[in-house]
Amino acid sequence: MRTVVVLYHAADRVTNIPRPVSDAPGTLPAQSPTLLIVDDDPLIVDSLRYFLGKEFAIVSADTRGEALKALEQREDLPVAALIDLGLPPTPHRPDEGFALIAELLARVPDIRIVVLSGQNDAANARHARVLGAADFVAKPAEPQHLLALLKQLLAVGREAVPATAATADALLIGQSAPMQKLRLQLRQYANAPFPVLIEGESGSGKELVANALHHLSERARRPYFALNCAAIAPSLVEPTLFGHAKGAFTGAAGARAGYFEDAADGTLFLDEIGELPLDLQPKLLRVLENGEYQRVGETQSRTSRTRVIAATNRDLKKEVREGRFRADLYHRLSVFTVSVPPVRELGDDRLLLLEHFSHEFARLFATQPFSLAEDARQRWLDYAFPGNVRELRNIVIRLTTKHPAERIGLYELEDELDEGGAQTGSSPPGLPADPAAFERLALDHLRDQGHQGDFSLDRLLRQWERAYINAAQQLAQGNLSHAAKILGVNRTTLYNRIETLSRTDS
Template identity: 35%
Template sequence: MTRQQILIVEDERNLRRVLAAVLQAEGFDTLEAEDGNTALDLLAQHRPALVLSDQRLPGMSGTDLLRAIKQRWPHVPVIIATAYGEIQHAVEAMKAGAEHYLTKPVDEGELLAIVRQTLSRHGQSLPALRTRQNYGIIGNSPAIQELLNTIELVAPAPSNVLITGESGTGKELVARAIHAASPRADQPFIAMNCAAIPMELVESELFGFERAAFTGATRSQAGKLEAAGQGTVFLDEIGDMPLAMQVKLLRVLQERELVRLGSHQRIPFRARLVAATNVDLARAIEENRFREDLYYRLNVIPVHLPPLRERREDIPLLVRHFADAVCAAMGRPLMDISAAAMQALTAYDWPGNIRELENVIERSVVLSREAEIGLHNLPAHIRAPHGREQPPAAMPSDLPGIERLAVVQALEKTQGNQSRAAQLLGISRKQLRTKMKNFGLFNDKDKAEDLEDVD
């Protein structure tokens, strides 16, 4: 396989050599330039697969070099490295066409992950990596193998990670894998769903509070950011965080300090932040629902999870895994999956992704009295030809069925976001969760949230 060539543009000779050594050890060839003009000459001669440039260069800046490259070679991806605290330069570079940015001092794992992701997006071949652990992530597809590679590369770094993907693709599982593969594995992993907590409670949950900070605060309590210690904070559905809290979270990330409600004492923030969303944050920024500066602070290492329909080759492995797990939990012999059932499961588009697949397999195992899951054990809308027909509409006289269908459709339209689904239905989120429970639409995560509410 041809080794991909990467052009490193850095005026500090020692740093340039270190970056070259890291990339060469990973299986890439490198070219080196100490300024923008030399870089342009090398680009004309060699046409590398990717350019890694410092922002501060003698003569032209990294952003100026980026613009010159985009004029002459628009398809060559460029990554810009900026000093910590110069986020405005990173934003400027991204708007000028940079593929991504790195914060100096550059972390080795972060560098390799971003380089591999960038080349992969541009259809370039990548050098093979050693066999990785799977951390509970099931699949042999190229997308999943590259995801596992990314986890191994970025886990040792302190860098913030932003995980994107549709609802049900396993974003929290990936966050836990990053934590488990990191030196922080023996420290706390603290998760918070920004969409599941009422707006008025987000601040106290995130930052904690002192006794008497507000009505009902009878004792002091650490928030999620403080409780994580030197571990990992996972903020799910970050796109639904209120703007006021986005400002305060940004300040924490910039200053690495936080203050509890009702206090003036500054507390060091030492944890790593991993955020996740199924919201299009670029659109949210345009609509002034999400802060652009926070986005760039969070999106240091982007990890995108493909929907299940884009990695159908993994479906048989997932089906087998979930079926075996349910059988083991029930204390019954492992069940086979008929060829017809597997074909239908593989053909279905899975709008709810892995979470929906898991629920379907659990239902099929529980309701089957046979030693095999057959086509007849699957829900009707999955048994349909090609597995792409919608669930049949309820009869007008079937009021519970109509109501259940309305709830299902609202959740599908909002990709599982319960707050937005409740808005579509014109009811409160609490009423929606009650209906979900009554209609058997709760998954394990929903049940756990209910138990937390009781506590």
């Protein structure tokens, strides 16, 4: 998937590009946010470093493994990442890039990921967005455009932290039955003396739910600490949670309290609990059972009254069966389990979320919200949002940027959706059970076009093509992905053919 990319101005020759800013921390003002660039083409990396190095402290890597290692070694986590999908050892497939997106988000949930995609990777780029990438930019990329995009994405702030029970509830958008059930559970469990385990697919809102639980509880005015167990090196989890004595390990210059101590009688949210190292699990179990723990390097026991909320997008029962998670800890954590529903189960909440985010981002970008035409609205309701609210929110950000105050039709919307994500569980509507019926419908469409003047083979072939496309669209009720499936081509091909046909028509 390596493509030739021009990331420098026409006036700049490659040889004129100054030496890149070093990866080493400290070459820029301390407040420069960190940008991670992952690409196996050194020319791209150097060019990006040259143009973006004035605004960001650049960290680069040419493989997924190197990127994750770089993350572990730095204290200042990147605020954004530019990544190529095709990375070694499989540079011609997107798998490494896809895996990296998920891994980056697991470690740095707020990171804004932009995929730098080859011209022909539109479908992959769309799938990357489902996985949580904020946007994709086709190569060759204009550096000014990239910079503007990054600035805009970073202007979209972190989610507001709710200050009261009322706002905690209000931040959770949704009136569907699964959301009502979730709200009821949160109120029931808010003050229970047990941990709560939050389960849900990636991007479904587990962190928001943990926040809401804390603010609905009587601990709302007490500290709230969060640790993403996937985000830090395994060796640092124990001292971070429990603290350490002076000299307990290399670099432990002084004694330090851990999150259990700092959170005191507040709440500690352990995100990605499935990543908790096995050897640490008995220590977490002990503190959950009787409140006892020890700082690393100390023998004296301390006591904690912190309430633990844990979250996972893994099937923890399966992790237990496969020996990666202790059964006793699982049972202790899961006394109260809350399941955050995926967006595909939320029905009309998709429209509420759309309304909420489109107004929020229009305000932020000082513009007017867009609206959806009827066919696009229907498609919005049909789409499964495999990347859940995170994907939905990112789509709204892009639409707000590209079509401020506009009425958006099906084609503009289709461009933002993932080809493989069209199904809502059941089989696609209108897929022909009987291929002969499809052919009959196509022939009807062919007849509708009638005869025009002298015979022309080109025109005849276009008429057949148009007839089959119309028939497929009719069967798919306007759903382009389903129509593409019926026709046995991918959606981008279909889109291009429709465009070519309409150009020839006009």
